[in-house]
Amino acid sequence: MLKRKLLAFSLFSTLFLTSCGEHWDSLLECDDVECVIEEGLSILERTGWLADKEDFDNIPEDIDIDTLDNGLPRAKSLENKFPPIGDQGSYGTCVAWATGYNLKTALNAIDKGWSSTQLNSTANQTSPKDLWFIIKSSDKGSNCNGTNFEPAMDALISKGAASLSSVPYTNMGNCSGSSNGNSSNKLGDYRKIASNAALAGGSGSAVGMNVNNFKNYLAQGRPVLIGAKLGDRFMSWKDASVIRNDTYRDPGMQHAYHAMVLVGYDDSKNAFRVRNSWGEGWGDKGSIWVEYDFFLTSFGFAAFVAENPKSSASAQIMEKQLPTGYDLLVASVEDFLPDASSPLKRAFSYKAYNSGKETILDNQKWTVLYMYYNAFNAKDFGVIYKDDYAGESILSGKDGLYISYEMPKITGKYYLVVYADAYDEIQEGDEDNNFYFFGAEDGKPLEFKNGIMMDSPVFAKKASSVQEIGGNPNAYTPEEIKKLVLRNKKKSGAAN
Amino acid sequence: MMFLLTTVACSAQSAVTVVKADEITKNMAAGKAMQIKNAVIDGDLDFSKAGSAFPVNSAVSETQINGNVYFEKCVFNGNVKAENVRFGSNLIFLENEFQKEVRFQNSSVFGTVNFSKSIFKGNATFANMAVWAKNSYFSEVKASSKFLFDASDFHGNLSLMGSEFADMFSLQETFVQGNLQGSNAKFNGNTDFALLNVLRRTIFKYAGFKSEPDFSESKAKVEK
Numbered sequence: 001m002l003k004r005k006l007l008a009f010s011l012f013s014t015l016f017l018t019s020c021g022e023h024w025d026s027l028l029e030c031d032d033v034e035c036v037i038e039e040g041l042s043i044l045e046r047t048g049w050l051a052d053k054e055d056f057d058n059i060p061e062d063i064d065i066d067t068l069d070n071g072l073p074r075a076k077s078l079e080n081k082f083p084p085i086g087d088q089g090s091y092g093t094c095v096a097w098a099t100g101y102n103l104k105t106a107l108n109a110i111d112k113g114w115s116s117t118q119l120n121s122t123a124n125q126t127s128p129k130d131l132w133f134i135i136k137s138s139d140k141g142s143n144c145n146g147t148n149f150e151p152a153m154d155a156l157i158s159k160g161a162a163s164l165s166s167v168p169y170t171n172m173g174n175c176s177g178s179s180n181g182n183s184s185n186k187l188g189d190y191r192k193i194a195s196n197a198a199l200a201g202g203s204g205s206a207v208g209m210n211v212n213n214f215k216n217y218l219a220q221g222r223p224v225l226i227g228a229k230l231g232d233r234f235m236s237w238k239d240a241s242v243i244r245n246d247t248y249r250d251p252g253m254q255h256a257y258h259a260m261v262l263v264g265y266d267d268s269k270n271a272f273r274v275r276n277s278w279g280e281g282w283g284d285k286g287s288i289w290v291e292y293d294f295f296l297t298s299f300g301f302a303a304f305v306a307e308n309p310k311s312s313a314s315a316q317i318m319e320k321q322l323p324t325g326y327d328l329l330v331a332s333v334e335d336f337l338p339d340a341s342s343p344l345k346r347a348f349s350y351k352a353y354n355s356g357k358e359t360i361l362d363n364q365k366w367t368v369l370y371m372y373y374n375a376f377n378a379k380d381f382g383v384i385y386k387d388d389y390a391g392e393s394i395l396s397g398k399d400g401l402y403i404s405y406e407m408p409k410i411t412g413k414y415y416l417v418v419y420a421d422a423y424d425e426i427q428e429g430d431e432d433n434n435f436y437f438f439g440a441e442d443g444k445p446l447e448f449k450n451g452i453m454m455d456s457p458v459f460a461k462k463a464s465s466v467q468e469i470g471g472n473p474n475a476y477t478p479e480e481i482k483k484l485v486l487r488n489k490k491k492s493g494a495a496n
Numbered sequence: 497m498m499f500l501l502t503t504v505a506c507s508a509q510s511a512v513t514v515v516k517a518d519e520i521t522k523n524m525a526a527g528k529a530m531q532i533k534n535a536v537i538d539g540d541l542d543f544s545k546a547g548s549a550f551p552v553n554s555a556v557s558e559t560q561i562n563g564n565v566y567f568e569k570c571v572f573n574g575n576v577k578a579e580n581v582r583f584g585s586n587l588i589f590l591e592n593e594f595q596k597e598v599r600f601q602n603s604s605v606f607g608t609v610n611f612s613k614s615i616f617k618g619n620a621t622f623a624n625m626a627v628w629a630k631n632s633y634f635s636e637v638k639a640s641s642k643f644l645f646d647a648s649d650f651h652g653n654l655s656l657m658g659s660e661f662a663d664m665f666s667l668q669e670t671f672v673q674g675n676l677q678g679s680n681a682k683f684n685g686n687t688d689f690a691l692l693n694v695l696r697r698t699i700f701k702y703a704g705f706k707s708e709p710d711f712s713e714s715k716a717k718v719e720k
Binding site for chain 1: 554555623624642644646664686690691
């Protein structure tokens with residue numbers, strides 16, 4: 001028992017020294033050290049989101065965050081898309097349970113139309129243990145002591161996770177195992193839809209923190225992964241009623257951050273339904289109703305949506321074996337600074353042409369845009385240059401001519417892209433090769449300060465997605481850029 | 497020493513006395529009891545700034561207020577807050593109008609609590625409180641927004657008699673050691689009485705509810 005307590009003290013101190021060190025001195029002043037150890041351990045063992053380390057600024061924001069549907073239903077439940085309530089036991093693995101076991105299994109169930117019988121099968125449930133193992137050691141606390149959403153979802157994108165039947169949640173030991181994952185169970189991408197400005201490490205401004213934003217995603221059938229701050233009452237909740245307030249008097253509760261999933265809402269209760277991983281004995285058979293206001297002001301600190309990989313437009317066409325027809329593509333893009341003394345005055349060139357078998361006629365119009373967009377909030381985008389074409393006639397810039405332009409005074413991290421047929425005026429056999437992205441070294445976004453490009457742009461022979469130039473696997477997809485451009489055109493009623 | 501402020505009169509012709517909320521907390525922090533009538537209290541009144549704060553553990557400090565707190569027929573145009581405050585004497589707010597939020601949370605009172613005949617225009621939260629007194633009065637209150645007593649302990653009687661609650665009203669997980677008197681009260685919004693624990697009588701005679709109140713999992717024998 002003493003040995004266990006010493007170990008507990010060690011684990012507890014390790015986490016607090018790394019994530020909230022300034023509070024450790026005051027904890028040491030506590031008279032009843034043994035009590036602090038026990039309380040601290042019990043809290044950490046049941047939660048495990050290292051909120052202070054979550055890098056919100058580097059997670060792309062969903063482009064649909066402000067797009068609200070009219071006439072939201074008064075209630076929505078996605079609970080029948082989820083596997084049975086899980087139980088993380090005495091390990092700080094909540095992120096793996098929320099992201100893997102709950103969210104990823106639910107996404108698969110939604111996509112594949114699984115029945116409750118199929119959801120009850122461990123062969124169809126994503127293993128939280130396997131997900132925990134594929135997360136890089138440097139991104140998680142030792143001895144099962146917590147991790148973050150970003151590394152968990154990045155691991156799911158790059159490696160995928162095995163099923164619970166293959167990797168059961170048993171014999172966790174000190175959580176130091178490893179895994180190769182399961183490439184057939186990968187995540188496609190994830191997007192930030194809300195973050196609370198009060199959370200240390202955040203961008204300083206609240207994102208998406210309104211009731212309708214959350215309800216909108218749920219109404220569309222999209223479960224929402226959340227990071228929450230827990231209080232004293234939550235820890236011992238065992239009731240179907242709605243939690244509307246909490247206390248944070250327990251010394252450990254100030255840093256008890258926890259990952260769970262939003263699975264529904266009910267206006268008659270004024271509350272969201274939150275699915276936990278503490279077994280059916282906690283809360284309302286494993287879940288809890290959280291009042292809207294309380295969720296926004298005190299409970300919810302981060303929220304994400306995710307989706308499974310989509311087959312590309314080309315793949316879909318190959319599957320359908322459609323004829324090639326038209327095929328506009330962009331190649332050989334270059335962007336450079338002619339005069340170092342005028343850093344805003346840049347020049348670029350590109351080639352865009354139809355490689356399809358059919359000729360584009362003179363009465364068929366199409367447009368090429370040269371654009372920038374914020375790597376983490378693509379709604380922050382702008383058109384640098386626009387070329388209008390009719391048929392296949394060669395105009396300025398199409399054949400490698402240099403085009404001068406002045407970079408808007410943007411500051412932040414951006415990608416640049418040349419986009420052929422940006423307004424989708426020509427129906428093509430391959431819509432995927434209309435883009436030519438470029439960024440900085442290793443595919444990272446270019447850094448701009450007041451319009452001045454701080455990095456040298458990296459070019460590739462073919463770069464129809466940011467991922468192809470080595471970028472973040474969770475970067476915005478060409479489909480999202482296309483959606484933004486078309487939405488903006490519709491909104492403005494004309495080209496930019 | 498008593499810090500006493502009264503208006504010359506409260507008739508329509510008289511000028512209204514305006515008292516800055518900061519002045520109140522400053523005087524209270526200096527150890528003065530507070531008795532104010534017929535005044536407009538301007539700005540946010542935060543009782544956690546009205547005394548010395550002492551840590552109760554590594555995460556929480558409590559503000560100790562020893563003197564009586566008495567407001568009568570005042571209008572509070574800002575928020576009124578008391579979080580983690582320990583009131584050593586009575587906490588009296590008679591016939592006041594609260595125009596914004598009232599939030600007494602995680603606080604304890606060693607004296608009578610009386611908010612009778614007050615008007616609450618914003619949300620009112622009396623959650624996670626502990627009151628050691630024979631009686632706590634919230635009689636003939638008119639509340640137009642949420643009114644919550646969640647997880648509070650009243651070590652005596654609690655009266656809601658004749659009050660009107662237009663929005664959500666909750667006694668969720670509330671503990672009343674004496675009688676809970678809710679006769680003639682009107683609950684025109686949703687109610688939550690889950691896990692309510694009343695040791696003596698729970699009296700809701702002639703009380704009106706928007707819909708049948710749910711007392712599931714509560715330990716209260718309701719008399720209607």
